[in-house]
Amino acid sequence: MENIIISFIENTGLYYFTYKHFVMLLIAFFFLYLGIFRKYEPLLLVPISFGMVIGNIPYPPSMSLGVYSDGSVLYYLYQGVSQGIYPPLIFIGIGAMADFSYILSRPVLILLGAAAQAGIFITFIGAYYFGFSPEESAAIGIIGGADGPTAIFLTSKLAPELIGPIAVAAYSYMALVPVIQPPIMKLLTTRKERLITMKSDFREISKKEKVIFPVGALVLCCLIAPGSLPLLGMLFLGNILKEAEVTNRLAEAAKGPLIDVVTILLGISVGASTQADVFLTKKSIVIFVLGVVSFAVATMCGILFAKLMNMFLKEKINPLIGAAGVSAVPDSARVAQIVAAKENPGNYILMHAMAPNISGVIGSAIAAGVMWSLIGKF
Amino acid sequence: MEINPYLFAVSGLVIVFSGLAFLSFTVSNLHKILFFFENFSIKSFKEKKIKTPSLTKNIITETRKMYYLSGHKTDSFFLPDLIEKAVMNGQENPWIIIDFLIKKNLICPDETGKFFWNDKSACWKQIFKK
Numbered sequence: 001m002e003n004i005i006i007s008f009i010e011n012t013g014l015y016y017f018t019y020k021h022f023v024m025l026l027i028a029f030f031f032l033y034l035g036i037f038r039k040y041e042p043l044l045l046v047p048i049s050f051g052m053v054i055g056n057i058p059y060p061p062s063m064s065l066g067v068y069s070d071g072s073v074l075y076y077l078y079q080g081v082s083q084g085i086y087p088p089l090i091f092i093g094i095g096a097m098a099d100f101s102y103i104l105s106r107p108v109l110i111l112l113g114a115a116a117q118a119g120i121f122i123t124f125i126g127a128y129y130f131g132f133s134p135e136e137s138a139a140i141g142i143i144g145g146a147d148g149p150t151a152i153f154l155t156s157k158l159a160p161e162l163i164g165p166i167a168v169a170a171y172s173y174m175a176l177v178p179v180i181q182p183p184i185m186k187l188l189t190t191r192k193e194r195l196i197t198m199k200s201d202f203r204e205i206s207k208k209e210k211v212i213f214p215v216g217a218l219v220l221c222c223l224i225a226p227g228s229l230p231l232l233g234m235l236f237l238g239n240i241l242k243e244a245e246v247t248n249r250l251a252e253a254a255k256g257p258l259i260d261v262v263t264i265l266l267g268i269s270v271g272a273s274t275q276a277d278v279f280l281t282k283k284s285i286v287i288f289v290l291g292v293v294s295f296a297v298a299t300m301c302g303i304l305f306a307k308l309m310n311m312f313l314k315e316k317i318n319p320l321i322g323a324a325g326v327s328a329v330p331d332s333a334r335v336a337q338i339v340a341a342k343e344n345p346g347n348y349i350l351m352h353a354m355a356p357n358i359s360g361v362i363g364s365a366i367a368a369g370v371m372w373s374l375i376g377k378f
Numbered sequence: 379m380e381i382n383p384y385l386f387a388v389s390g391l392v393i394v395f396s397g398l399a400f401l402s403f404t405v406s407n408l409h410k411i412l413f414f415f416e417n418f419s420i421k422s423f424k425e426k427k428i429k430t431p432s433l434t435k436n437i438i439t440e441t442r443k444m445y446y447l448s449g450h451k452t453d454s455f456f457l458p459d460l461i462e463k464a465v466m467n468g469q470e471n472p473w474i475i476i477d478f479l480i481k482k483n484l485i486c487p488d489e490t491g492k493f494f495w496n497d498k499s500a501c502w503k504q505i506f507k508k
Contacts, residue, residue, distance in 0.1 A: 099465060101473075107405035114398035121387035128383040137383070200477045204470065209408055216408075217401055224397040330458050338491040345487060348480055350457055351473055359398060366397050370390045 016058035020276035028052035028271070034175065041175035041331075044148065047264050048171055051271020067272045078269040081163060084156040086266040087149035088234040093259025094149075094329070094361065095238025096251045100213050101205045102355040108309075109321070109352065113359025115305030116325025117367045119144035119298025124371075127290050135159045138371040140287055143170045144294030145364030146177070146326040152270065153231060154368040158375055164273040165284040169291035171270075177331040178338075180292065181299050181323050185339050188303045189319050194343045196318040198352045210243040221366055228369025232362065298326045302356065317352070324353040327360035440475050441484070441505055443467065445495065454492035 009015055028049045035045030054074070059065045067078040080086040103110055120141040127137035135158035142154045143166060151170035155163050173180065185194075214236035222229045241251040273279075306322030320340050324332040333353035340347045447463045448455055457476060464472040479485045482501040485493045 097462070099462065104405055104408070105473075107402045110398050110402035110405065111395075114395045117394045118391055121391045124390075125383045125387050128381075134381045134383075134386070200473065200480075203409075204474075206409070206412075208412055212408065212412070213405070216404065220401055220404060221397055224400070225393060330456075333458075334456070334491045337487075341487055341491070348487075350491075351476070354458065359401075362401070363394055363398055367390065367394050370393045374386060374390060 011060055013058045016060065018058070018276065020280045021056050021058055023280060024052060024056040024274060024276045028056065031172070040178075041171065043263060044171050044267060045175055047267025048168065048271040051268040052168075052274050053271075054268065055272035055275050066275055067269060068275065068278070074269065074272050077265055078273060080262075080265055081152060081167070081269050081273070082156055082160055084153045084230070086262050086269075087153035087156075088230045089262045090149045090259055090266065091231050091234040091365075092238040092241075092254045093262070095214070095235040095240075096242045096255035097259075098235070098239055098329075098358055098361070099354075100210065100239060100358060102351065103358055104205045104209055104213060105203050106352065106355045108313075109317070109355035110359040110362075111309065112302055112306055112322045112325040112356035113327070113361075113363040114325075115322065116298045116302035116327075116356070116360055117145065117363045118301035119294050119296075119326070120364070120367050120371075122297050122301075123290055123294035126293065130286060130290065133159070134375050136162060138375050139166055140290050141294055142166075142364070142368055142371065143173065143287075143291035144298040144326070145360070145367060146170070146174050146295060146298065146328040146332070147361060147364045148174055149266075150231060150327075150364045150368045152266070154372060157372050162283075162287065164270070164275075164279050165287045166291070167270040168274055168279075169288050173291060173295045174328045174331065177326075177328045178335050180295060181332060181335050182339050184296055184299045185303060185320055185323050185336070188300060189307075191343060193307070193319050194340055195347065196316050197344075197347050198318055198321075198349055199315065200348065200351060207243070207245070211240065214239040214243065217362070221362065222369075225366045225369035225373065227372035228365045231365040231368065235361070235365065295326065299323045299332075302326065318347075318349045321349055321353040321356055324357040325360045325363070327357065327364045329357050329361060330354065332360075333357040437475065437478055438505055440469060441478060443469065444472070444475050444479065445505075448495070451495055454488055454490075454494040456492055460493075 031045050031049035031052065034040045035042040035049060055066065064070065064072045066072060067074040069075055123144050124137045124141035127140040128134065132140060139155040139159040139162055142151045145151065148167065148171045152163060152167050155166045218232055218236040221232050238254045241247045241254055302322035302325035303319050306317055306319035310316045310319065318340060320336040324336045326332050333350055336353040337350040340349045444464055447467060448460055461472045461476065483496055483499045484501055486496045487493050
């Protein structure tokens with residue numbers, strides 16, 4: 001009888017429960033709270049944080065349950081992350097939702113999306129000097145792109161052992177755009193600059209241009225950075241499904257059921273990969289710190305480049321839209337609008353901020369492709 | 379092999395920047411390129427001005443459509459969401475309508491960055507005139 005009781009106790013999760021599991025569960029509950037009650041990126045944070053709960057319920061080592069246990073259900077779901085399958089699928093959906101008219105109307109604003117990617121490369125240097133390998137440094141730097149799928153894709157290729165902390169950091173910072181960006185925006189701009197109004201005389205974009213753009217942009221970008229092909233290929237595929245207007249069913253599937261299903265699978269498996277013994281390390285804490293630095297530097301670079309552009313442009317641009325060059329779509333564009341509206345409620349820069357915002361998605365995918373191909377040489 | 383992080387970062391950034399700069403340049407000239415190919419003649423390209431089509435055929439009708447598309451009229455909405463709906467419903471240039479709505483005070487922003495339909499705008503009579 002005594003043996004049965006002992007055996008029963010040894011087969012409960014409680015027997016293996018440590019303070020690390022407790023800490024991870026607290027973090028998961030906090031993220032659930034942020035997602036559900038504060039509505040910070042709920043579509044991402046809720047599945048991720050619930051996955052964190054699943055991943056941090058301890059179980060006997062003899063049972064094959066976790067994402068790292070060969071043969072478990074979670075293990076197979078996690079293959080979509082570790083093999084870099086989910087991010088390109090998500091990009092089809094993003095492409096089908098994206099409207100590139102903003103870029104086509106104001107092509108010069110594409111440069112802001114490029115400038116914000118400087119944060120990725122500056123953080124790469126920082127991470128390298130913190131003792132991370134070049135592969136790990138690249139994976140950490142890409143957090144500054146504020147693009148979860150891109151961060152997961154590059155990490156799966158270069159430093160798969162860091163997917164957990166990098167994915168959680170990337171998605172958390174995307175959710176915290178309204179908290180992180182406004183102080184930086186205010187610090188780097190004067191009130192006069194924040195009050196700059198921009199003309200909203202958008203050029204009409206023909207269907208031909210909308211159809212040619214995804215094809216042309218894919219060829220141009222991927223000839224320069226072939227490593228970005230899996231992401232940009234899917235992004236522009238999704239977009240042409242939408243713009244062609246003859247594949248509406250496919251476009252609807254891409255931006256509806258496909259992206260929803262993949263988001264659930266990605267969220268749950270990324271969350272479950274944050275098992276306490278793997279996740280709660282000094283390295284993870286450093287990654288979180290470097291991640292927020294990367295994100296802040298990317299925001300700063302976008303704003304400063306907008307100010308630089310103003311030195312040459314006849315029609316001044318509001319430098320706040322530079323912050324939207326990080327690719328958290330459409331949150332960072334919304335934040336730029338909110339900060340501008342606080343100075344002048346009649347100032348509408350949202351549509352202008354969407355151009356760097358969308359080009360930031362393309363920019364971070366190119367940056368990931370460049371890092372993947374360049375790091376491979378070392 | 380040792381890596382020079384500065385060189386790596388600079389070269390990476392240069393590639394990203396040149397890629398997007400090239401894209402920006404191409405996009406800036408896309409309508410000109412299209413116009414050129416449609417007319418097959420350099421001469422005509424120089425002589426003809428690039429046509430800027432009138433942006434809205436019937437802004438009142440389009441505004442009505444936008445109003446109905448927003449769903450629950452009392453709920454506030456994000457502009458990109460409304461624009462996406464409009465595009466999906468065949469509106470070719472929703473920005474023009476948005477610009478009109480803002481200028482005429484038909485929609486106003488709230489403190490969260492969302493917009494709401496402003497019942498007090500004097501322009502509503504004109505829009506819903508039979």
